Amino acid sequence: MNTTLFERLGGEAGISSIVDDTVDAHMENPAISARFLPYKDQPERLATIKKHTIDFFMMGSGGPANYSGRDMITAHTGMNINPTEYMHAIDDILLALDKNNITEDAKKDVLAILWSLKGMIISQ
Template sequence: MTKTLFERLGGRDGISNIVDDTVENHMNNPEVNARFLPFKDRPEHLAIIKQHTIDFFSAGSGGPATYKGKDMVTAHTGMGITPAEYMHVVDDIFAALDKNGIDEDSKKDVLSVLWSLKGMIISK
């Protein structure tokens, strides 16, 4: 039987580590960190965003989770995210996947998910 993407990402703990590493990458990425650094002063809000992200990827990758956050269009409307910023975010996610030892096939599946969300996030 084939493992779900959720399982291949290390389950909830693995996804949590990937989200933590991704956020850290965003904070250190000069191309997108202006969007993320303000959350350092609002750790309770950052924790909510991280939890929503963990739930979103857990539910969307076949895990036993329920995402209760906003839909992608609503969550990103008014942010004016550019295609270049989106690509930097994808790069940060892939650096986190590499750091966590995620295999190439799983990374391709993650890329497929990220690509499917692109139109809901950019310039809304």
């Protein structure tokens, strides 16, 4: 029997841990930290962003979630994220997946999702 990506990522708890680890990595990554460090002083806003990210990945991976955040284009409009920054963000996500012992097959599936979102995020 095949398992969903949601299950292979460890369900809600696993995805929550991956998101927490990713945000921590983004804050430590000198190439993109300037975009994330201001949220340290806005814990409510950071919690909302994490919640939306968790729900987005739960829903997109076959889990039981109701994503109520903005679409990717609207969420990233005005940020002018360049391709290099996007690749750094992906690298941080892959590091978080490694930290959470996610299988290579599941990492490939996550990477495919991230790559599919690229055009909705870069240069908006």
